[in-house]
Structure formats: structure tokens, C-alpha cells
Amino acid sequence: MTRHETYEVAWHRTLDVNLTIHYRMTHAVTPAMVDRQWGSIFNVSSVNARSGRPGLIAYSTAKAGLLGFTRSLARKLGPHGICVNTVLPGAIQVDAEHTLPAHRRARPEDQIARQCVPRRGQPGDVAAIAFLATLSASFITGRSLHIDGGWLLH
Template sequence: MTMESDVESIASRTLTEFGGIDILVNNAAIVNVHGDWTEITVEEWDRVQAVNLRSCFLTLRSCHSALSTSTAGRIINISSITALTGQARILHYASSKGGVMAFTRSLARELGPEGITVNSVVPGAIKTEAEVEIFGDLQDAPTILEQQAIKRRGIPEDVAAAVAFLASDEASFITGQSIVVDGGWVMH
């Protein structure tokens, strides 16, 4: 999702196969290096920014004309709780996800007059296969659960429900918002 020609090809195939684009969900993300900021190379920094933030811009460029002709254009960007809390040892990732939130707000102001809504979903500690692979099974990790008002780990379906809501007609007057899905970890 970091090469403009690849993203344009995906958008073109989608338009051909489905006849339009009503909803764009930007969910590409990587983190890779977990360590002190001094361990992050410039190349790794750039790679994380490209996948996590630049990809949102590239998909926008490739899908905008189809979204603007839709009767219900929706853009939903996936950020991260790390953009709100800060997170040691993944500076590049947290920074990129903060960028996704700023991208969302700024784009909402630009695309609102076209009737396109732009929002972000901000997952907290969600138990995914990738998370288990990196951190092990943290299902009952007290440090995570004690941070949350709801004492269970989030699951992908929790995030999917927020995305589905923002993609629905019921969310047609919601734009520029970050919907936090974290069991009450961060409250604002």
C-alpha cells in the first residue's frame, strides 16, 4: 500500500468489479522494531510512516473521484490508542498513528462539503493474531485490564462494529471524529 501505482491498480480493479466505491477503510499497519528510539533506523522510521500514514493519502488519491460520486461516501482510518497515550519502544508507530488522526480531522474539513465523512477508529488493546505473535497471550494481563473500565480484552469484532457504524447511514452527520474502542482505557 506504499506504492502509488499498486494502490491505483487496486482502486481500478475495485471500480471495475463493483462499479463504484462508497466506503474506504484504511487499515494497513506495521510496527516491526520494538525498542528504544535510538534503535529505530531512518529506513525503519520511513517504512512505518509509509505503510501507516502515506498509504492513507495514496488510497485517498486513488479513490476520491469514486467516493465523491457516491451518495454515501465514507472514509474510515484505523489509528491506535498509542496516538493518545504515547507508547515507549514504538515511537515510529505511535507517531504514525497520531498522524492518521490529524489526517482524518483535516481531511474531514476538506471533504465535508462533498458529503464525504472522514473518521478514525482508535483501537486499544485488541487481541489479534499479530498481537499474540508479538507479545504472547495477554488475555489476562493485569497491566492491561487494570487500565480499562471494562475488564476484558477487546476483540476484532469490537473494532469492526465501530467501523460498520461509521460506514452506515446512521453516521452521516459524524465527521472528523476519532471513535476510541478500548474498553474505557482512555476517556475524553
């Protein structure tokens, strides 16, 4: 396999894992939600969808694709009482980050320096996702919720 072919395989796998799977899951669950006339879908993107990252081009592209997917679904499914939102975590400390090659890992101190809140995000910080699944959030749709310690301000 040539280097280009290897890149093509990696590109498609990254899009499948980070974008296409959201389509497949949504396709599987929406008929029951439409029947109930209520539901909540939230896609997990990444701060990299808005900031980009040279070593993670396919990943950043896939995560950015979730933003358009979310907005389109919000318009399509809203009339059925279904809310669709995206959560964009920032530098959340997870075990999976250690599986990246060292040259693709950001240094924690560099990540922290970009944020307003000077600490690493923890998995519990992303618990705001749970709110989007409640009736209290039934008027929130098509939104992007950044959980990034103030990494990107907009």
C-alpha cells in the same frame, strides 16, 4: 548498515505502513466519492496515538498523524458529502501481537488494569466501524472513536 541507518529504514517503513498508505488509499477512492457526492472514509489509528509508547515511537507517531489527516480531510471532503473519521482501538487481542518482540509486547494483565472494562478487547468489539459506513452516520465526521474499554477517558 549502521544502527542509525537501520532505525531510519524502520522509521520510514512504519510511517508508510501506518500513515502514508491511508493517504494513498484516500487519494485513490475520493474521486468516485466526489462524483457520487457521498462516501465514508475511516482511518484505523490506535490508542497509542494519544497515549504514546516508548518502544513504539514511530508507530505512535504515525497513528497520531492519522488524527490530523482525518480532521483535514473531513473539512476538505465534507462539502462533497464525504465523512471522514478515525477509529482508535485499544488492546484488541489479535494474532499479530505475537509477531512483536517480547520486550515490546505489553502484558495483557497490565493492559486490562488500565481499562474500565476488565477484559481484552476482541476483534468483534471493533465492529462499530461498520456503523460509520452507513447513511445513518452521514452527519458524523472529523471524529475519533475510541474502542478501548475505557483505557483513555476524555
